[in-house]
Amino acid sequence: MAVEVVMPKLGMSMKEGMVSVWNKSVGETVNKGESIASINSEKIEMEIESPVEGTILDIKVSEGEGVPPGTVICYIGEGNEQAKEKTERDVQSKPKKERKKISPVARKIANSANLDIDTLVGTGPGGRITKEDVLHALPEQTEKKQNEPAHPPVNMMRKTIASRMMESLQTSAQLTITMKADVTTLTKLQHELNVTAIERYDTKLTITDFVAKAAILSLLEHPAMNSQYQNDRVETFDDVHLGIAAALDNGLAVPVIRQAERLTLIELARKIKSYGKKAREGKLQHDEIKGSTFTMTNLGAYGVEYFTPILNPPEAGILGIGTMYETPVYQEDELCKGTFLPLSLTFDHRVLDGAPASAFLSTVTSFLEKPASILL
Numbered sequence: 001m002a003v004e005v006v007m008p009k010l011g012m013s014m015k016e017g018m019v020s021v022w023n024k025s026v027g028e029t030v031n032k033g034e035s036i037a038s039i040n041s042e043k044i045e046m047e048i049e050s051p052v053e054g055t056i057l058d059i060k061v062s063e064g065e066g067v068p069p070g071t072v073i074c075y076i077g078e079g080n081e082q083a084k085e086k087t088e089r090d091v092q093s094k095p096k097k098e099r100k101k102i103s104p105v106a107r108k109i110a111n112s113a114n115l116d117i118d119t120l121v122g123t124g125p126g127g128r129i130t131k132e133d134v135l136h137a138l139p140e141q142t143e144k145k146q147n148e149p150a151h152p153p154v155n156m157m158r159k160t161i162a163s164r165m166m167e168s169l170q171t172s173a174q175l176t177i178t179m180k181a182d183v184t185t186l187t188k189l190q191h192e193l194n195v196t197a198i199e200r201y202d203t204k205l206t207i208t209d210f211v212a213k214a215a216i217l218s219l220l221e222h223p224a225m226n227s228q229y230q231n232d233r234v235e236t237f238d239d240v241h242l243g244i245a246a247a248l249d250n251g252l253a254v255p256v257i258r259q260a261e262r263l264t265l266i267e268l269a270r271k272i273k274s275y276g277k278k279a280r281e282g283k284l285q286h287d288e289i290k291g292s293t294f295t296m297t298n299l300g301a302y303g304v305e306y307f308t309p310i311l312n313p314p315e316a317g318i319l320g321i322g323t324m325y326e327t328p329v330y331q332e333d334e335l336c337k338g339t340f341l342p343l344s345l346t347f348d349h350r351v352l353d354g355a356p357a358s359a360f361l362s363t364v365t366s367f368l369e370k371p372a373s374i375l376l
Contacts, residue, residue, distance in 0.1 A: 002077035009069035010286040017041040018066040024056050045282040055079040102129035109134045157251040168313045173349035176308045181368040183341045189371045209269040214367035222360040224352045228314040243292030246279040253279040256292040305342040316351040320344035
């Protein structure tokens with residue numbers, strides 16, 4: 001009996017998911033647990049694995065098409081088996097146009113070249129599009145694209161990010177302030193601790209880890225920053241659920257470290273690295289990207305010093321980390337080399353004013369300039 005593979009529901013608020021790419025074609029065999037397609041919804045991109053061993057009998061949702069959760073996207077069964085009749089869900093979903101016959105090799109070449117399969121004419125048996133048909137169409141498409149402006153498609157993740165950023169700017173009173181922290185002592189401590197951290201925990205401590213710990217400790221001292229504005233009221237949280245923005249090839253994800261105040265520095269560092277890896281691999285679960293109370297974002301790797309982070313609604317604050325730089329400084333009467341870290345704090349002026357926001361950022365800076373206080 002053919003098995004239905006459906007669009008999963010990745011959270012209560014999910015209304016639609018999109019098949020970004022099919023890794024298998026109709027007629028191809030699959031093993032249980034093998035990836036058959038990639039889907040994305042909101043800020044999550046993940047692989048769909050085959051629930052059984054068998055053959056792809058029918059693909060119901062084409063690449064780039066968005067459908068509600070629970071919609072059948074394909075059928076898997078025995079090679080000589082027919083996909084069962086459409087379920088009520090299928091009837092309610094959008095009508096599907098007739099699929100073009102195309103060989104798996106031809107489909108892969110066409111997809112790699114972003115060639116619209118519907119524009120191809122098949123010369124194979126029964127009008128099947130062959131590899132030669134695709135190769136013949138490539139020069140013609142290349143010439144056409146050279147004469148047309150590029151209009152790259154916007155995926156669902158990009159749409160969601162754009163929508164949330166616009167909502168953030170339009171519904172909050174955002175102001176950004178900056179400070180620089182003298183991290184000369186911190187960088188020396190970081191190198192010393194890494195010898196033990198790598199040997200004992202197989203984890204390398206980064207400046208981001210120290211800033212995260214400093215921000216958490218500062219939020220406990222300044223709880224007004226660990227809050228959100230919703231429905232004309234301010235809600236302040238006892239626990240720090242820290243969001244760490246992670247850049248992806250096709251967008252941005254913000255995994256959330258829940259109750260971060262309970263973690264030691266090494267535990268926090270391991271969480272940050274683990275969630276960053278899951279974000280890049282598209283393996284974050286829906287409950288791992290929601291519920292943050294404060295967010296951090298780092299553009300230091302790109303050579304940026306100060307910038308204007310946009311609030312992650314409905315949070316009241318987001319801390320931006322810039323790139324460290326060295327500059328001559330006086331220590332008493334002696335000229336020395338100092339290392340400084342630029343910090344940019346965006347806060348919601350509806351929740352708190354400039355003075356308490358500055359006090360919070362000053363506390364973060366103080367922790368970084370006296371790093372022993374982070375460890376005690």
